Amino acid sequence: MSVRHLASVIALASFLLLSWSLWVGLGSNLSPVGAQDPANAAGTPSPSSYAVIVVVDGARADSWDLSKMPHVAALARAGTAYSNAWVGQLPSVTEASHATIGTGVFPRRHTILGDTWRVPNSNHMSPNLLDGNLDRTGYIGKTIRQTNSPSLAATIHAAYRNSVVVALSGHKIYAADAMGAGRADFVAFGGKNQKGQFVPQAMPGHTPDPSILSARSLVLPSYPRKPGLEDGWTIQLAEKFLTRYHPKVLMINLPEIDVIGHAAGTGKTVMQPLMQQVDQEVGQLVAAYKKAGLFSQTDFLLTSDHGMIPAAHTVLSSRLYQIIEAAGGQPLYVGHGDYATVWLKNQARTPQVAAGLARAHIPYVRAVYQKASNGKYIPAAGSPTLSPALDTAYTDLLSTFAGPESPDVVLLYDNNTITMTSGFLKIGRKGDHEGANWGSQHIAFFLSGPGVKSGYTSPYPARLVDIAPTIETLLGTHPHHQDGVVLADSMVNPPAWAQPKQSRMTASLTADMLAVKTAKG
Ligand SMILES: [Zn+2]
Numbered sequence: 001m002s003v004r005h006l007a008s009v010i011a012l013a014s015f016l017l018l019s020w021s022l023w024v025g026l027g028s029n030l031s032p033v034g035a036q037d038p039a040n041a042a043g044t045p046s047p048s049s050y051a052v053i054v055v056v057d058g059a060r061a062d063s064w065d066l067s068k069m070p071h072v073a074a075l076a077r078a079g080t081a082y083s084n085a086w087v088g089q090l091p092s093v094t095e096a097s098h099a100t101i102g103t104g105v106f107p108r109r110h111t112i113l114g115d116t117w118r119v120p121n122s123n124h125m126s127p128n129l130l131d132g133n134l135d136r137t138g139y140i141g142k143t144i145r146q147t148n149s150p151s152l153a154a155t156i157h158a159a160y161r162n163s164v165v166v167a168l169s170g171h172k173i174y175a176a177d178a179m180g181a182g183r184a185d186f187v188a189f190g191g192k193n194q195k196g197q198f199v200p201q202a203m204p205g206h207t208p209d210p211s212i213l214s215a216r217s218l219v220l221p222s223y224p225r226k227p228g229l230e231d232g233w234t235i236q237l238a239e240k241f242l243t244r245y246h247p248k249v250l251m252i253n254l255p256e257i258d259v260i261g262h263a264a265g266t267g268k269t270v271m272q273p274l275m276q277q278v279d280q281e282v283g284q285l286v287a288a289y290k291k292a293g294l295f296s297q298t299d300f301l302l303t304s305d306h307g308m309i310p311a312a313h314t315v316l317s318s319r320l321y322q323i324i325e326a327a328g329g330q331p332l333y334v335g336h337g338d339y340a341t342v343w344l345k346n347q348a349r350t351p352q353v354a355a356g357l358a359r360a361h362i363p364y365v366r367a368v369y370q371k372a373s374n375g376k377y378i379p380a381a382g383s384p385t386l387s388p389a390l391d392t393a394y395t396d397l398l399s400t401f402a403g404p405e406s407p408d409v410v411l412l413y414d415n416n417t418i419t420m421t422s423g424f425l426k427i428g429r430k431g432d433h434e435g436a437n438w439g440s441q442h443i444a445f446f447l448s449g450p451g452v453k454s455g456y457t458s459p460y461p462a463r464l465v466d467i468a469p470t471i472e473t474l475l476g477t478h479p480h481h482q483d484g485v486v487l488a489d490s491m492v493n494p495p496a497w498a499q500p501k502q503s504r505m506t507a508s509l510t511a512d513m514l515a516v517k518t519a520k521g
Helices: 003-026 068-079 092-104 139-146 154-158 173-180 229-245 258-265 266-289 315-327 347-359 388-397 422-427 464-474 498-517
Strands: 050-056 081-082 166-167 185-192 197-202 249-255 298-301 313-316 331-335 340-343 365-371 376-380 407-411 418-419 446-447 456-458
Touching: 003 229, 050 092, 050 173, 050 266, 050 464, 068 139, 068 298, 068 446, 092 139, 092 154, 092 464, 139 173, 139 315, 139 407, 154 166, 154 249, 166 173, 166 229, 173 185, 185 229, 185 446, 197 229, 229 258, 229 266, 229 422, 249 266, 258 266, 266 298, 298 464, 313 376, 313 407, 315 331, 315 340, 315 347, 315 418, 340 347, 347 365, 347 407, 365 388, 376 388, 388 498, 418 422
Parallel strands: 050 249, 050 298, 081 456, 166 185, 166 249, 313 418
Antiparallel strands: 081 446, 185 197, 298 446, 331 340, 340 407, 365 376, 365 407
């Protein structure tokens, strides 16, 4: 090799090295398809390179009839199913559940306690997350970041620089933002433009390539009311991100089942066609991963954020207000669901209000708990005596959201009972969730892909909080500081530290899960 030739080789090499370090340093996680993961800080080859999390919002576990869902059944057969999976925390509601999926910590740490919660040390509730204009500012992601909670997105970015993490929904901005936990590269969803069309939109600071947001195939003439249309649109949006970025983690919320469950109930005739539609969408997503050549390197998780309770019985919120006031309480906010949450302006009256609610013997109220001065929940004076197992289960569930933000009093209901507000009475609400009944808590949980046992059904009570540490481990990173555990029993070769951690939880979690599952009345 001549000296001149050598010099030009060195020049080229320096140029490449410079470009490389610029790319690594300034890449800002926008690696397009074709760029390899330039750094694997974990230093070990990972069994899987990609993960997809599909969350079917509000789908009861018993609505997943796999005999009529061939695509889901194929993934389930190839992987591990958790037959006793549950939300495993309170509240069982979209915002809190998705924040937990995205972080691996309980609501008491990420502080997303549902639609609204107490601003600590104040007599104000947080702004309500059902306000789309607020959600568009990235309020949830920013709130989670302020708590310094870990997140799936941040863990993946720390281990794989330039890797892309995406969080998506149809209209549920709050689901996408919560899963992204303020750390996903892209947070996208559907919303109305000035012409009233339903189009893809994105969170400021988490905006993808304009080609995705301007895709003509994603422009619908109006909000998609025809059942199946919105979830199908969301999968199409996911496919655009898959093709453009090959995201390391793709998190998708499918919002429709929840919306229809609230309005039309959980009956088979309503849910079955919708779930078959979900199956078609899962099939479409699998086909897209195969087409992209990534399927054999990708772990799939199919689950729900919570279930749904049919409104066979009701508790009127007007009655709750009467009793709270008669006991000297000044209500700040009364929440709903298959339970009721009470925040007071005069928190000093908490024991009297809780006792008043317990001694009123409201039909279908199973137990009343109050927040004690140490922040822990205890049964109210006069609350019916529960079995020790159910009392422990409720206390454990209540501890997942206990904190300065959490309600002062919680009423737990019998099965198939929901709170009726005057607004819900007008529209004839048919279903709800948020509480501790098995119908709200029990969820489907199918995990499959490289590194996951195939054809295995686990009785372990997997929870939403276990998702982030499990996916992080499957992707070759080491989770830490989370409330969830790695679901090691689903793995062909779990890390040595993971199995004992999970085993230690089995007895107490199984007891809690069974107490909730078998509670009568
Ligand atoms: Zn809902």
